[in-house]
Amino acid sequence: MRLRECARIARKNLSANKTRSLLSVLGLIIGIASSTVVAAISNGLRLAVLESLSSLGTNVLTIYPNVDPSRNRVGVIDLEGLARVSRLPFVEAAFPLLTFSAEARGDLGGVQVNAVGVLPRYLEVYRIPFVGGRSFVDQDVRLRSRVCLLNQDLARRLYGTSDPLGRLLRFGKSLYTVVGLVREPNVPLSLGRQVESLYIPLDTLRRQEEGLNTSNGGAEVWVRKDYAGDPKDDILSAISGDPSKKSAYLIVDPKALIDEAQKTSRKLELSMLALAGISLIVGGVGIMNVMLISVAERTREVGLRKAVGATPRDILTQFLIEVMALSAVGGCGGVVLGGAVVRLAPEFGAGDVPMAVMPSAVCCAVAFSVLVGVVFGLYPAYKAAALSPLEALRYD
């Protein structure tokens, strides 16, 4: 019964004083809205990272020759060493990164492009989507066939609207046949990998463009995804052959990069959450202030209720329920506002910031609002409960 009366009181009071209710809970709404946006951003980033990680078929490490400062010379990747690496049990493939820059000519003209030499499984590992034609097969590798894969955009520029499959393409000094079309993968974070526009089998490229017996960049090592250990030491030993020369090489592990990035983003998250927390406290103080005013204005009412039989606990409960209802509504409003900001962010140019609102975050936000309401409403409620009925009745 009393709960019903408390609910009725809360409803009547909040709707009788809509403006004041809104103002009292405005700070909370803003606090919850900003917390929602922060949570959405950090959640979105986390999802993007996960997606990027899972978009890689295997764990791809890159080996770079270490720059020797004393000799001021860039080292080169020893191909024999690389062969040793490829024979390691957990390595799926190891090959030099070969890119060659030249003009590619098609029917409509020529464009300067970077062609990259790849193994047949490259497209699969990097999840590059096929649009037409076929990928490279082992035969292409064995025969060092002059075939190539084109990116859709490049195809449009070189051949216009006509089908490029089967057509000839001049790249550098040689002619290649276009056997397949690809497009860019849909990955939110490309992890530093540039998407090339022209793919040629690795051995073909090495043969065609002379003088490329050593890697002009680094080398790529594909480590089996299920390998749980740290492959870096073994790879370094294999490639240098001589343990003392291990420092001649540098390994870049994207997983490590991601871990680093996640650590940094977590720090950022925490500081953003702290700010959001501060704004919640400010919101709570706002609620407390307005409640103090409300209690003062309703002193006679409290006196009357006590005179007809409300115990101090009844009064405390009544005001706490009022403040809980108010902050629950405020919390929902804050979530709606935060959700709207997340929704509308792309319209205002913030579209590349990944954001995702989770239902659990919403429930957390509302629960937190109620908590803030109770904590900051406790003092005014207590003041009301402690009023002497006689003095309260005489209050002007």
Add this chain to the structure above:
Amino acid sequence: MSFLPADASAVMELRDVTKVFVAGDSRISALDRVSLRVERGQFVAILGRSGSGKSTLLSILGCLDSPTSGEVFLSGIKVSGMSESELARVRNRRIGFVFQNFQLLPYYDALANVEMPLLYADVVDAPARAARLLRKVGLGDRMRHLPSQLSGGQRQRAAIARALANDPQLLLADEPTGNLDTRTGQEVMGLFRELHASGSTIVLVTHDPQIAAAAQRVITLSDGAVVGDRGALGAGGSA
């Protein structure tokens, strides 16, 4: 200090009740060793000028305030040492208040106002009982009206209905006609007489001797002491 046992036939008994207010350096003695009994079924008026202590006496009778010294008994139960929560229960079940300025909640209609003591008593069919009470005081067709939509007399009648909600042993009224015109005041006094005739025990505080005359027994207060007690059945003392 009296060694006589408390008498349950008296609805209200005060023994040597003193109430002192401390205001800064000065001590104001509002009530000075007042002893009295209100028997069941009596209609008592407490008459006095402002400053006579009548309001203080009423608040002690109504368990809204505790005496500085002395004892207060309600139907034989000692209330002068009770906690605030216990006193709240006593007020809820056994006492009904009628105030000079009605003290109705402005954002509740008449029905909700009358329901309030019932809800604090955890009564199950509060709306039905409240409706019956409003009909009893003649407001059956105005139950959904807000106080602002009622005349002064109607508001006081709604307040009386609220005071009767939990079937109290004692009805206390503080200048109930103070905010009403003469005619409406007489109507309200008529209602009090009706209630007395059907068995209610009523204590009414007033400064107006004419209003006091409507009661069966008149206790006159001056400077915190009883100076007259007329009309009590078998009671001694006269002005």
